[in-house]
Amino acid sequence: MSADAAVFMDLHSHWLINGHYLRHPLSALRPDRLPFGPFGNRIDIEDAARAGVRCVTFTAYAPVSPLFWVPRSEATLAQIRTFYRVARESGGRLRPARTGVEARAAAADGAVAGVLAVEGGHSLDGNPAMLDAFAELGVRFLTLVHFKANELGDAGESSRKPWGGLSPLGREVVSRMRALRIVPDVAHLSDDGVHQVLDLTDGPVVSTHTGMRALVDRPRNLPDGQARGIARSGGVVGIILFPPYLDGRHPMGQSVDRFLDHVCHAAWVMGPRHVAVGSDMDGFTWTPRGLRGYADWPILSEGLARRGFSPPEIQGILGGNALRVLDA
Numbered sequence: 001m002s003a004d005a006a007v008f009m010d011l012h013s014h015w016l017i018n019g020h021y022l023r024h025p026l027s028a029l030r031p032d033r034l035p036f037g038p039f040g041n042r043i044d045i046e047d048a049a050r051a052g053v054r055c056v057t058f059t060a061y062a063p064v065s066p067l068f069w070v071p072r073s074e075a076t077l078a079q080i081r082t083f084y085r086v087a088r089e090s091g092g093r094l095r096p097a098r099t100g101v102e103a104r105a106a107a108a109d110g111a112v113a114g115v116l117a118v119e120g121g122h123s124l125d126g127n128p129a130m131l132d133a134f135a136e137l138g139v140r141f142l143t144l145v146h147f148k149a150n151e152l153g154d155a156g157e158s159s160r161k162p163w164g165g166l167s168p169l170g171r172e173v174v175s176r177m178r179a180l181r182i183v184p185d186v187a188h189l190s191d192d193g194v195h196q197v198l199d200l201t202d203g204p205v206v207s208t209h210t211g212m213r214a215l216v217d218r219p220r221n222l223p224d225g226q227a228r229g230i231a232r233s234g235g236v237v238g239i240i241l242f243p244p245y246l247d248g249r250h251p252m253g254q255s256v257d258r259f260l261d262h263v264c265h266a267a268w269v270m271g272p273r274h275v276a277v278g279s280d281m282d283g284f285t286w287t288p289r290g291l292r293g294y295a296d297w298p299i300l301s302e303g304l305a306r307r308g309f310s311p312p313e314i315q316g317i318l319g320g321n322a323l324r325v326l327d328a
């Protein structure tokens with residue numbers, strides 16, 4: 001593979017949940033018996049490499065359930081250690097990368113680049129110094145909130161919004177992120193919070209895994225105005241593959257067409273250079289019909305070609321645009 005060949009990138013995925021807690025190997029495509037079962041294992045590094053998905057974001061996620069309570073920063077650090085151990089033991093198949101240059105170099109050598117992310121500012125345990133630790137360990141994206149309000153801000157999907165957007169700590173954290181080269185991810189954040197992040201930082205902002213609200217009206221999806229703000233920041237919007245955010249009527253298993261609808265809408269709103277893919281695979285999610293995992297990603301490029309995107313636009317949407325954010 002030459003250095004300038006297309007590198008597809010998944011901006012958000014959760015192999016670390018299965019790899020860390022269930023000890024699944026990196027090559028373990030394990031489809032669920034149910035087509036919409038959330039406990040399958042859809043991420044397989046060999047499939048990713050074969051399908052050209054040469055850059056995968058490994059998102060560390062600390063459980064918030066009181067049943068599994070450990071300090072969240074500790075759980076996050078443990079998953080980051082698992083990421084580096086698995087990369088070491090992968091025989092060169094998975095290579096940690098912090099920049100677009102490193103990711104493309106790994107891809108050119110036939111490896112899959114792994115980029116670290118953390119989902120949920122609860123992983124800081126309220127301590128902004130944890131952000132420096134994450135940066136030193138190579139974390140490049142921080143999703144500020146998850147399903148519920150946390151120390152950093154309010155969640156779009158929860159009716160409890162104590163901060164009116166970002167908390168004072170959330171503002172401090174977002175302001176520090178630029179210097180630490182951690183990109184703020186506003187997926188899950190409330191509408192007020194997204195506007196505040198866009199006002200606070202002059203660097204790229206991303207929403208790593210979302211649908212478009214104009215097509216499916218739920219608070220978890222991104223309104224057009226916020227998408228334009230993200231594009232103006234130099235960031236990208238990763239369209240999710242999880243059916244419930246893409247199709248209100250067929251949440252259990254719509255076709256890839258609904259995903260393509262959201263990509264087309266996002267490209268219409270922002271221009272194709274600001275659209276990416278954040279699968280959310282293995283995060284207790286399932287995938288559209290006919291898309292078992294990375295092996296089937298060529299279906300996405302074929303679908304985008306049918307919708308009229310040019311080859312350079314398709315390469316951008318499936319990877320180049322997200323890599324550009326890592327370069328910035």
Ligand SMILES: [Zn+2]
Nearest residue numbers: 119187188209
């Ligand atoms: Zn998420």
